[in-house]
Amino acid sequence: MTNPLRNLKLKTRMTLVLGLMALLQTGFLGLFALNHLNESLEEQVAERALQVAKTIAVMPEIIAAVKASDTAFLQPLSLQLAEVTHARFVVIGDKHGLRLSHPTPERIGKPMNDDDEDGVGGEYNNPALLDGKAYVQKATGSLGVSIRGKTPIVDQGGDIVGIVSVGFILDTVESILARYRTTLLIAILSAFMLSVLIALWFARHFKKAIFGLEPEQIGLLFEERNATLESIREGIIAINAEGVITTFNRAALNTLNLSNKDGLLGQPIQKVLPDSQMISVLENGQPQFDQEVWLGEACFITNRLPVRQDDRIIGVVSSFRPKDELDMVSRKLTRIRQYADSLRSQTHEYSNKLHTIAGLIQIGAAKEALALIGQETENHQALIDLLVAAIPDPVLAGCLLGKYNRARELGLRLIIDSESHMTDIPAHIPRELLVSVIGNLLDNAFEATLSHTGAGGEVSLTMTDLGNDLIFEIEDQGAGIPLEEQARIFERGVSTKGEPNRGIGLHLVNQLLTRMGATIIIEPADLCGSRFTVYIPKKKPSIDPKSTQE
The missing domain is CATH 3.30.450.20 (PAS domain)
Incomplete structure (x- = not known):
C-alpha cells in the first residue's frame, strides 16, 4: 500500500507531524490538568462540607434540639445555616437516622437512607451513627448528585445522639471546570498554531541545509553515490x-x-x-x-x-x-610513438632512395644505381649485425634501430659504438622502462645537437653490461648544460630551450631511473655538448618505502 505522506512535500509533512505532535501533547496535558483540577476541586468541596458539618455538630443548641427531637427549632436553623455556608443543604437527623430537618419539609421524619446506599434491611447502617466516624461521600440523593460531609452529633457524655449531613451540589465544580476547559482549548489551539509556525521555519531551514532536496531524492542520490564509488577503479x-x-x-x-x-x-x-x-x-x-x-x-x-x-x-x-597503471599507459603510448617514428623515418628515407634509384635508371646510370643499392644494404646490414650481436633483446634493439632511422631523417648520425655489449639484462628490469629511458635521452640529444650544429651533427651511444651495472653513455653535440642548471634539468617543466610545454622527457627519465634504483651523471662532452651516463644496477633494489599515503 502506498504511503500517502510520500506524495507530500517535506515542508508539508514536517508541518503536519509537528502540528499533530503539539496537538496530542497539549491535548494530553489538558485532559490531565482538567482531571487533576476536578479531583482537587472535589477534595476541596468535600473538605469544606465535612468542616461545616463538624462545626454544626458541636453547637450546644443543635445537640440539645436533637436530643429533644425539636424539629421546629432545627428546621429553620438548618435552612439558615445552609444559606450562610452556601451549602446546597444541611440535613439533621436523630440517632435512628430519622430526619429532623430537610430542605423539603415533606421528607422530615423519614429515614435518611433514601439519600444514601447504607440502608440494609430497613435499618440505617451509617458509619457516623454506628462507629462515630466522620466521612465524606459523593452520592445521588433526593436533591441530586452532591458531595456530602457527615459527622455524628455527640453529647457531653460521649453518646451519639444524631447526625449532621452537609452537601454541596457539583454544579459549582462543573462551572469552574467549564471555564478551565475554555482556557485550555485556547491554549491548545495557540500551541498548535505556534507549532505550525515553528515547523514552517524549521522545514525551510532544513530544506536549505539539504539543498532543497526531498528525502526520497536524498535516498536516490545516496544509492547513486554508492554505485558511483564502487564503479570507480x-x-x-x-x-x-x-x-x-x-x-x-x-x-x-x-x-x-x-x-x-x-x-x-x-x-x-x-x-x-x-x-x-x-x-x-x-x-x-x-x-x-x-x-x-x-x-x-x-x-x-x-x-x-x-x-x-x-x-x-x-x-x-x-x-x-x-x-604502474599510468606508467603502463605511458609506456604503451611511448612505444607506439617510437614505432610510428621509426616507420615514418624508414618510409621517408626509402622513398628518397627509391626516387634516386629510379632517376639513375632512367638516365641510364645503372652502375651508380647498383652501387647506391649495395651501399644502402651494406650500411643497414652492418647496423643490424651489430644490434644482433651486441643486443639480443628485441625490444631494445628495435628501439635503437628506430632511433637510428630517426636520426638520419633529421639529418643527423647516430653512432653506436661497435664495442658496445648489452646481453646481460636482468629479467626484473622492465624493458618498457629501459626503452623509455634510452629513447627519451636520445631524443633529447637529437634536439640539442640539431639546434646547435644543424644537419650533419652526430650523437654517439656506448653501452656495456660488464660489472654490477648496465651502463649507457649518450653524448651529443649541443650547446652543453651550465653547471647551475644541471641540478634543475630533471624538474618537470624545466628546459634549456626556454620553450613552453617542454621539460617533460628528462623529468620522466629521472622518475623511471629512481624507480629502478639507477643514477644519472651529466658531464661536458670531449669537444662540445653534454654526456649523459646512466648506471642501472643489475641487482634488484630494495625500495625504502616512503610514508604514504592517503
Whole structure:
C-alpha cells in the first residue's frame, strides 16, 4: 500500500507531524490538568462540607434540639445555616437516622437512607451513627448528585445522639471546570498554531541545509553515490573535520590491502594510515594534485581535495591509483610513438632512395644505381649485425634501430659504438622502462645537437653490461648544460630551450631511473655538448618505502 505522506512535500509533512505532535501533547496535558483540577476541586468541596458539618455538630443548641427531637427549632436553623455556608443543604437527623430537618419539609421524619446506599434491611447502617466516624461521600440523593460531609452529633457524655449531613451540589465544580476547559482549548489551539509556525521555519531551514532536496531524492542520490564509488577503479577515501573515515570504496580496500570493511567506517584516518597527508590538507585547506606517494614497494598517484561548507573545511576526499597503471599507459603510448617514428623515418628515407634509384635508371646510370643499392644494404646490414650481436633483446634493439632511422631523417648520425655489449639484462628490469629511458635521452640529444650544429651533427651511444651495472653513455653535440642548471634539468617543466610545454622527457627519465634504483651523471662532452651516463644496477633494489599515503 502506498504511503500517502510520500506524495507530500517535506515542508508539508514536517508541518503536519509537528502540528499533530503539539496537538496530542497539549491535548494530553489538558485532559490531565482538567482531571487533576476536578479531583482537587472535589477534595476541596468535600473538605469544606465535612468542616461545616463538624462545626454544626458541636453547637450546644443543635445537640440539645436533637436530643429533644425539636424539629421546629432545627428546621429553620438548618435552612439558615445552609444559606450562610452556601451549602446546597444541611440535613439533621436523630440517632435512628430519622430526619429532623430537610430542605423539603415533606421528607422530615423519614429515614435518611433514601439519600444514601447504607440502608440494609430497613435499618440505617451509617458509619457516623454506628462507629462515630466522620466521612465524606459523593452520592445521588433526593436533591441530586452532591458531595456530602457527615459527622455524628455527640453529647457531653460521649453518646451519639444524631447526625449532621452537609452537601454541596457539583454544579459549582462543573462551572469552574467549564471555564478551565475554555482556557485550555485556547491554549491548545495557540500551541498548535505556534507549532505550525515553528515547523514552517524549521522545514525551510532544513530544506536549505539539504539543498532543497526531498528525502526520497536524498535516498536516490545516496544509492547513486554508492554505485558511483564502487564503479570507480580509483581508490576513494573521505574523512570528516575530526579526521574520521566517513566514506571509502572497494577499490580503496583492494589497492591499500585493507580489510575489515565493517570496522573501517568511523575509524581515525591516522589509525588506519598513520602517515596520511589528508590531515595536513584538513588543516591548511590546500589541495594536492598528482602527488606521488609510496606504500611498501608500490607507488601511487594521489589527489587530495578539501570539502568546504560556508567557508569551513568539513572534510577531505582523497583519490589514488597505482602509478604502474599510468606508467603502463605511458609506456604503451611511448612505444607506439617510437614505432610510428621509426616507420615514418624508414618510409621517408626509402622513398628518397627509391626516387634516386629510379632517376639513375632512367638516365641510364645503372652502375651508380647498383652501387647506391649495395651501399644502402651494406650500411643497414652492418647496423643490424651489430644490434644482433651486441643486443639480443628485441625490444631494445628495435628501439635503437628506430632511433637510428630517426636520426638520419633529421639529418643527423647516430653512432653506436661497435664495442658496445648489452646481453646481460636482468629479467626484473622492465624493458618498457629501459626503452623509455634510452629513447627519451636520445631524443633529447637529437634536439640539442640539431639546434646547435644543424644537419650533419652526430650523437654517439656506448653501452656495456660488464660489472654490477648496465651502463649507457649518450653524448651529443649541443650547446652543453651550465653547471647551475644541471641540478634543475630533471624538474618537470624545466628546459634549456626556454620553450613552453617542454621539460617533460628528462623529468620522466629521472622518475623511471629512481624507480629502478639507477643514477644519472651529466658531464661536458670531449669537444662540445653534454654526456649523459646512466648506471642501472643489475641487482634488484630494495625500495625504502616512503610514508604514504592517503
